[in-house]
Amino acid sequence: MNAPLEYSLLMKLILSLLIALSLNFAQANDIPLSKVTEHLLKLKEMQSQIGQKSSLDIFQSVDNYVLNLASIIEEKLRNNETLLPYELNLIGESLKTEALIHKQILDETSNLSNQESLFLACLQLESFNTIFEMFFDKRGLRVFSLDQINQIPEYKNLQLQIFAQERLEEIESEILKGNITSNFAPLKAFQIVQSGKHLVDAKTSISSSENFGERMSGIPGFIGSSISRGFGAVAGPIQWKKHGGLHQNPKLLRRLDQTLKPFDIVFERKAYKLTDYTIPGHWGHAGVYLGTKEQLQELNLWDLDSLKPFQKNIEEGKVIFQVRREGLVFNKITEFIDLDEMAVVRVKELAVRDHRELEMMVNLLMSQNGKSYDYSFDVMTTSLVTCTEIIAFSYGEIKWPTTPIMGRQSFTPNNVVELLFYKNSPLEFVFYSTGYGNKLNDKSAEDFARTVNFIKHQGQFKQHSITYDREFYRPNRGAMKIRTKKIDHYNVLEY
Numbered sequence: 001m002n003a004p005l006e007y008s009l010l011m012k013l014i015l016s017l018l019i020a021l022s023l024n025f026a027q028a029n030d031i032p033l034s035k036v037t038e039h040l041l042k043l044k045e046m047q048s049q050i051g052q053k054s055s056l057d058i059f060q061s062v063d064n065y066v067l068n069l070a071s072i073i074e075e076k077l078r079n080n081e082t083l084l085p086y087e088l089n090l091i092g093e094s095l096k097t098e099a100l101i102h103k104q105i106l107d108e109t110s111n112l113s114n115q116e117s118l119f120l121a122c123l124q125l126e127s128f129n130t131i132f133e134m135f136f137d138k139r140g141l142r143v144f145s146l147d148q149i150n151q152i153p154e155y156k157n158l159q160l161q162i163f164a165q166e167r168l169e170e171i172e173s174e175i176l177k178g179n180i181t182s183n184f185a186p187l188k189a190f191q192i193v194q195s196g197k198h199l200v201d202a203k204t205s206i207s208s209s210e211n212f213g214e215r216m217s218g219i220p221g222f223i224g225s226s227i228s229r230g231f232g233a234v235a236g237p238i239q240w241k242k243h244g245g246l247h248q249n250p251k252l253l254r255r256l257d258q259t260l261k262p263f264d265i266v267f268e269r270k271a272y273k274l275t276d277y278t279i280p281g282h283w284g285h286a287g288v289y290l291g292t293k294e295q296l297q298e299l300n301l302w303d304l305d306s307l308k309p310f311q312k313n314i315e316e317g318k319v320i321f322q323v324r325r326e327g328l329v330f331n332k333i334t335e336f337i338d339l340d341e342m343a344v345v346r347v348k349e350l351a352v353r354d355h356r357e358l359e360m361m362v363n364l365l366m367s368q369n370g371k372s373y374d375y376s377f378d379v380m381t382t383s384l385v386t387c388t389e390i391i392a393f394s395y396g397e398i399k400w401p402t403t404p405i406m407g408r409q410s411f412t413p414n415n416v417v418e419l420l421f422y423k424n425s426p427l428e429f430v431f432y433s434t435g436y437g438n439k440l441n442d443k444s445a446e447d448f449a450r451t452v453n454f455i456k457h458q459g460q461f462k463q464h465s466i467t468y469d470r471e472f473y474r475p476n477r478g479a480m481k482i483r484t485k486k487i488d489h490y491n492v493l494e495y
Helices: 003-022 036-049 055-078 085-108 115-136 139-149 153-162 165-176 187-194 196-203 212-217 219-235 250-259 293-298 308-315 348-352 355-366 389-394 413-420 445-450
Strands: 264-269 285-289 320-324 327-331 341-347 403-405 408-410 427-434 441-443 454-457 460-473 481-491
Touching (some): 036 055, 036 085, 036 355, 055 139, 085 115, 085 139, 085 153, 115 153, 285 413, 293 308, 308 327, 341 348, 413 427, 413 445
Antiparallel strands (some): 264 341, 320 327, 403 408, 454 460, 460 481
16 A cells, blocks of 8 residues: 555544544533433534534544443443433434434445545444444343334434445455555454454344343233223213313413413313323323414524424414324314313423523424324333323423333323422423313312322422221220221422
8 A cells, every 4th residue: 555645544534533623522421411402402513513524524523422422321221220201312313413424424435445435434334333232232222222213214224235245345355455454444343344244144123132021021011002092992982071161261261362381281181081081190181382473483483494394383373282192283272172171380491491492392392293192101212102202202301200001101191290299390380270060160279289199288289198007996895896097198209
């Protein structure tokens, strides 16, 4: 090989690394995992750089950030800490960022006789293999990663292209021809090429990394999902009156018009429909009030690309964004309030969030469009969603309570309401009304608390539960008897 040529390429690579460092991408371990939105913004920033800069200029920064972030998540799982539903976005955005950079590398390395292209192709083999080992070979991350790539269809295609037998043979041929020296090529990449046949056989299908135990653990959820889907289809049309007590109530409509703010969470109870009794707890459904065009313009959110497909709905007054069994639904407020009970809860600090964080929330919320209903009610899978899961995936670093159902962690409308009554809750009460007797009945926060088994006790809200104990007692000059004693428990739950 021509020594000056190799020296020239080496200088170019060193310069590229210096450029990468100058991009000011923080290392993932510089930011606590709890700052999920900050990590997501960094990943989005990297995605915007891909396509504007050459792969050599940005590749190392992307790879280091993603691998560091994956290591932090893996460590949390090793410590038996539970991921927040919102944190699952980190896995999806990491894999999406890697897919973008590797697609660009493939486009830039069509001519492997070019020394720079060959070097990049070797780096790509090493990188993609390392990413695979981190996200799909490690038990903790594997289940979540498999769910995430269901939403990145190009990822599996990239894998097939990168590890295509013809490409591996061409890389090996160019290395052996001396177009890149063995001490210059990444050693691990060369080993990957040498063992290419085994690699392709083992990894052409990422889904093959799902082991037998994980398939078996999914059976209860599959059964529960099938039962829920079937029952929902039967129960859906069953109702015992035409409308709820709040239907078209003018006083409620005026209150909503004066009170609702963008991204308020609205709850419904339809006591006249059978489906409301299939969801655990008092509240059968929740939706998101997106806001009017004017309200969103005031927040500088109206012109977001993610909102554009839905602007017509909003302008027509369809401002309630929700997921029902049939999919994403936009309702006018007049349509939504065909209820017997309604409540509104607000996230306290939304008004003071950084504008980029608000944009992220809206983008994530709108990205739930097109997903099917999650009949297994598993909040730790993002490819399927329920009415409340879209909130958990979008509303930021909020630690929502969950309910175990058939081995899965479920997130129900009741769980959202429960968090309102935690000490130091990030939520605030707006109002709660019922329509029994076909009239508007205003209810207090204490009334609202009772719907989820919280009561105000000694000046603060506490979760209320009851147990019963049996005790023996002897009446005057009588035989021993047993009586049941009711015991009330009051627990303060702290956020």
